[in-house]
Amino acid sequence: xxxxxxxxxxxxxxxxxxxxxxxxxxxxxxxxxxxxxxxxxxxxxxxxxxxxxxxxxxxxxxxxxxxxxxxxxxxxxxxxxxxxxxxxxxxxxxxxxxxxxxxxxxxxxxxxxxxxxxxxxxxxxxxxxxxxxxxxxxxxxxxxxxxxxxxxxxxxxxxxxxxxxxxxxxxxxxxxxxxxxxxxxxxxxxxxxxxxxxxxxxxxxxxxxxxxxxxxxxxxxxxxxxxxxxxxxxxxxxxxxxxxxxxxxxxxxxxxxxxxxxxxxxxxxxxxxxxxxxxxxxxxxxxxxxxxxxxxxxxxxxxxxxxxxxxxxxxxxxxxxxxxxxxxxxxxxxxxxxxxxxxxxxxxxxxxxxxxxxxxxxxxxxxxxxxxxxxxxxxxxxxxxxxxxxxxxx
Numbered sequence: 001x002x003x004x005x006x007x008x009x010x011x012x013x014x015x016x017x018x019x020x021x022x023x024x025x026x027x028x029x030x031x032x033x034x035x036x037x038x039x040x041x042x043x044x045x046x047x048x049x050x051x052x053x054x055x056x057x058x059x060x061x062x063x064x065x066x067x068x069x070x071x072x073x074x075x076x077x078x079x080x081x082x083x084x085x086x087x088x089x090x091x092x093x094x095x096x097x098x099x100x101x102x103x104x105x106x107x108x109x110x111x112x113x114x115x116x117x118x119x120x121x122x123x124x125x126x127x128x129x130x131x132x133x134x135x136x137x138x139x140x141x142x143x144x145x146x147x148x149x150x151x152x153x154x155x156x157x158x159x160x161x162x163x164x165x166x167x168x169x170x171x172x173x174x175x176x177x178x179x180x181x182x183x184x185x186x187x188x189x190x191x192x193x194x195x196x197x198x199x200x201x202x203x204x205x206x207x208x209x210x211x212x213x214x215x216x217x218x219x220x221x222x223x224x225x226x227x228x229x230x231x232x233x234x235x236x237x238x239x240x241x242x243x244x245x246x247x248x249x250x251x252x253x254x255x256x257x258x259x260x261x262x263x264x265x266x267x268x269x270x271x272x273x274x275x276x277x278x279x280x281x282x283x284x285x286x287x288x289x290x291x292x293x294x295x296x297x298x299x300x301x302x303x304x305x306x307x308x309x310x311x312x313x314x315x316x317x318x319x320x321x322x323x324x325x326x327x328x329x330x331x332x333x334x335x336x337x338x339x340x341x342x343x344x345x346x347x348x349x350x351x352x353x354x355x356x357x358x359x360x361x362x363x364x365x366x367x368x369x370x371x372x373x374x375x376x377x378x379x380x381x382x383x384x385x386x387x388x389x390x391x392x393x394x
Contacts (some may be wrong), residue, residue, distance in 0.1 A: 024068040028081075030391040032060040038383035039090060041128040046378055052133055053089035060085050064099075075105040085124065093135050097123040114147035125168060128372070128381070129293045136170040154191070160184035176292045180206045186231075195234050200247070202227040206290065213255050223297070225251045225288065227265065243269040249288050251298065259297050261288065261330055279309045288330075296329035296342065303346070319352040344374040362391040 037055045064081025082098040101119035125138035144162035151157065160183065167177040181204070188198035204225040211221035229247025236242055244267075251261040269283040286302040303325025310318040329342035350368035357363065366387040374380050 025065060026067075026393050027065040028063075028391060028393045030060075030062045030389055032058075032062075032387055032389040034058040034060060035386045036383065037385070038381055039087075039093070039127065040133055041126070041372075041381045041383060043378040044380050044382065056090050056093075057088040058085055059088075073107045077101075077103040077105070093124065095124050095135060095137065111150040112147065114145070116145050118143040125170075125173070130173065131378070132170070132172060134170055136168055136173055139165075139167050139169075141165045141167075154189060156188045156190060158184070158186045158188065174210045175208065177210050178206060178208055178290060178292070180204055180290075193235060195232075197232050198230075200227075200229050200231055200245075202229070221255070223251055223253050225249065229265065239274065240270065240272045243267070243271075251288060253297065256297075259330070261298070263288075263300075277311045281305070281307045291329065293329075298330055300328040300330055302326045302328070315356045317354040319350075319354070321348070321350045321352075323348045342376055344372055344376070344379065347371045347373075360393040362389075362393075364389040364391070 035055070035057050039054065039056045040052070042054055060083055062081055062083040064079065067076075067078040069076040069078075078101070080098075080100045082096065085093075085095050085097060087093045099119070099121045101117070103115060103117040105113070105115055107113045119140075119142055121140045123138055125136040127133075130136075142162065142164045144160065146158065146160040148156055148158045162180075162182040164180040164182065165178070168174055183203045184200060186198055186200040188196050190196050204223075204227075206225070207222040209221070213221050227247050227249045229245050231245040232243070234242045234244075246266050247264065249261070249263055249265050251259075253259045265285075265287050267283070267285045267287070269281065272280045274280075282304070283306075284304040286300065289299050289301050291297060291299045303323065305321065305323040307319070307321045310320075312318060323346075325346045327344045327346070329344075348368065348370045350366065353365045355363045364387070366385075366389075368385045369382070370385075371382040372380060
């Protein structure tokens with residue numbers, strides 16, 4: 001209760017300041033009760049793996065604020081929150097999590113604009129890819145800069161630079177700490193009705209700073225990934241939009257060229273809106289993504305998502321999500337098993353009901369089911385999660 005009281009006092013002070021100097025500031029608090037049937041993501045056949053409880057109830061208390069500040073044509077957006085997470089059975093997992101972000105939507109003249117943003121997020125790491133039952137905090141720290149120059153009414157050039165860092169506090173997971181430097185350049189043609197077609201080049205230079213390479217190493221500690229793609233946004237009608245991206249991807253590993261990959265990536269999305277109350281979205285994709293397991297340097301991620309958002313009334317909203325994906329492990333760290341065909345299939349379903357009884361009060365109910373079917377030992381699991389939340393804005 002002291003945690004809640006301290007943050008309410010801080011919020012009250014911020015409210016008094018906001019009317020004088022800060023602009024549009026929205027402090028908030030939230031309370032959530034979460035029931036998770038498989039905290040440690042244990043294999044379906046290993047319920048008796050240890051005496052540690054598999055299921056648990058988590059009480060999450062959060063306090064934070066959002067700030068929007070308009071200065072001439074420049075817009076600044078800040079947000080921050082801190083959460084206390086208490087576990088009923090697994091007390092050793094009790095933790096604090098926090099999230100801070102800042103964003104500047106900048107504008108220079110009529111045709112040059114962009115975004116400068118940074119964020120830091122600390123949370124309890126997922127147990128899906130480790131057999132350890134120890135508490136492990138994961139930190140994501142990112143900074144990015146983008147610009148768009150519309151040098152002609154029908155043409156736009158865009159650029160993006162981003163630095164992404166992911167690291168853990170537990171020593172036996174530090175080998176998966178990851179740094180990525182992402183650079184993107186794109187050229188886009190725009191029509192008068194909002195359709196787009198363009199070319200995009202993407203470069204990802206990544207490294208695992210805590211992996212030391214020797215003559216006997218089974219791990220790589222860096223990669224160079226290049227992507228060239230064609231993208232299309234087509235407004236098929238006033239109610240439907242098609243997004244399409246198709247490209248080539250090349251991934252090189254300077255220490256282990258047997259892990260190199262050359263192939264294609266595809267991402268197709270379709271949005272259909274009915275009477276401004278129902279939005280249905282379909283997406284299919286195949287992408288190359290980093291792996292945070294001992295089984296592969298990277299993954300080929302192939303799958304689809306189907307979602308719908310239905311605004312039943314002004315106060316009641318229903319969201320449904322169905323997803324399925326296949327992870328094919330590529331670039332196996334062990335050179336002896338480089339040709340082994342490892343893979344995992346994921347299925348997930350979720351239902352979210354949001355109710356807004358008052359202007360500054362939100363109630364949410366969420367149910368989700370996740371299933372993993374793997375051909376690797378002790379990595380099959382399923383999990384049911386139920387969340388009830390109350391959010392109050394000031």
